[in-house]
Structures are given as structure tokens and as C-alpha cells.
Amino acid sequence: xxxxxxSPQSLIVQKGGISxxxxxxxxxxxxxxxWYQQFPGKGPALLIAIRPDVSEKKEGRFTISFNKSxxxxxxxxxxxxxxxxxxxxxxxSIRADxxxxxxxxxxxxxx
Amino acid sequence: GAVVSQHPSRVICKSGTSVxxxxxxxxxxxxxxxxYRQFPKKSLMLMATSNEGSKATYEQGVEKxxxxxxxxSLTLSTLTVTSAHPEDSSFYICSAYSLVANYGYxxxxxxxxxxx
Numbered sequence: 608x609x610x611x612x613x614s615p616q617s618l619i620v621q622k623g624g625i626s627x628x629x630x631x632x633x634x635x636x637x638x639x640x641x642w643y644q645q646f647p648g649k650g651p652a653l654l655i656a657i658r659p660d661v662s663e664k665k666e667g668r669f670t671i672s673f674n675k676s677x678x679x680x681x682x683x684x685x686x687x688x689x690x691x692x693x694x695x696x697x698x699x700s701i702r703a704d705x706x707x708x709x710x711x712x713x714x715x716x717x718x
Numbered sequence: 719g720a721v722v723s724q725h726p727s728r729v730i731c732k733s734g735t736s737v738x739x740x741x742x743x744x745x746x747x748x749x750x751x752x753x754y755r756q757f758p759k760k761s762l763m764l765m766a767t768s769n770e771g772s773k774a775t776y777e778q779g780v781e782k783x784x785x786x787x788x789x790x791s792l793t794l795s796t797l798t799v800t801s802a803h804p805e806d807s808s809f810y811i812c813s814a815y816s817l818v819a820n821y822g823y824x825x826x827x828x829x830x831x832x833x834x
Contacts (some may be wrong), residue, residue, distance in 0.1 A: 705752050706823055
């Protein structure tokens with residue numbers, strides 16, 4: 608049973624555009640929802656994270672929108688740049704029990 | 719900020735030998751460390767959770783006798799792949815968790831294991 612469903616699997620966005628990646632979860636006990644960026648051959652790096660008592664969080668060009676009732680959260684990358692081309696993973700956890708990852712989105716920003 | 723150091727970054731070993739991977743939290747004490755496995759173009763799968771001074775908890779389907787985890791201190795955890803086989807070839811990533819300073823989960827840079 609996949610507890611965190613991520614879409615799309617791949618995404619192509621023009622430079623300067625908005626990249627949007629969506630995730631849905633099933634377990635209402637999840638209380639931490641981070642997004643990670645991963646480049647080939649590297650470990651994932653935390654981009655931004657949110658807890659369920661907040662509906663939106665913005666850090667620079669990255670925004671998380673969280674809809675608790677729909678059990679969905681999304682990542683928006685504003686003014687997307689070629690350097691943002693990477694694989695993005697959403698994840699969820701219950702306290703310190705470890706992260707459950709989505710399947711990932713391969714994002715390509717075209718110049 | 720929180721930094722997790724993982725070594726080695728790459729290792730090639732012969733079938734039947736054992737390989738040890740180290741994961742260190744450099745500037746914080748990790749209450750819990752996690753080990754993940756990632757196949758090419760796939761997501762990260764949690765293998766096991768370890769707390770300092772206690773036995774690791776393995777996820778369903780992960781062989782605890784093949785993937786030995788030792789969490790000797792609040793800053794060091796090791797994963798030993800015993801009697802490695804080609805199917806153990808993968809990207810292994812550790813993560814350290816700490817509530818102090820709201821670090822949450824911090825990942826190492828990963829270890830590419832190739833068994834020949």
C-alpha cells in the first residue's frame with residue numbers, strides 16, 4: 608500500500624515558469640510533510656517542510672500548499688530555473704518514525 | 719546547519735565479502751538514524767531505524783542478518799552489508815534525526831555500492 612502518492616512522474620517547464628508537483632497521503636497520523644530535491648548520485652536535500660497546522664509556507668521561490676481535509680499537499684517552484692532541474696520527492700512522517708517517500712518527479716526546466 | 723557525513727561515497731566489492739558504510743552527524747546529536755536504499759530512478763525505501771545503544775528495527779522484507787546496523791553513539795551509525803551479492807548493488811543513504819534546533823531529518827550524500 609503506497610501511503611504517499613506523487614504526481615506527475617515527470618514534468619517539463621519553461622524557464623521562468625511555475626513548476627507544480629502534487630502529493631496525496633492516506634495516513635491521517637502523518638504530522639510532518641517535507642519536500643526534497645535530489646541530484647544524480649547525491650543524497651536528498653531538504654527544500655521546505657510543513658506541519659498540518661499550517662495551510663501554506665513560503666521560502667524564497669518555493670511554496671508548500673497544504674490541504675488537510677483533502678489530504679493533499681503540493682510544491683510550487685516560482686520563476687523556475689535550469690538549475691532547478693532535478694528529481695523532487697515529497698515525504699511524510701509520524702514524529703521520528705522515519706519518512707515515507709513519494710515515487711518522485713523528474714523535473715526538467717528548459718532554457 | 720545540520721550536516722551528515724556518509725562514507726564511502728562509492729565502493730566496489732567482490733561477491734561474498736562484507737562492506738561497511740559509516741554515517742556521522744557532524745554538528746548535532748541524532749536521537750535516531752535511518753538507512754534507506756534507492757534503486758536507479760526509483761524512490762527511497764526505508765530499510766531500518768536505529769537508536770543509540772539499542773537494536774535496530776528493520777522494515778518488512780529487509781534481512782537483518784544481511785544488513786547489520788550498529789548505532790554506537792549519538793553521532794555514528796554503521797551499515798554492514800554481509801556476504802554481498804550483485805543484487806545488493808544499490809545506492810544506500812543514511813539520515814539522522816534530531817529535534818534540537820528543529821533539524822528534522824538530515825540526509826547523508828549516499829554510498830554507491832557495486833558488487834561484482
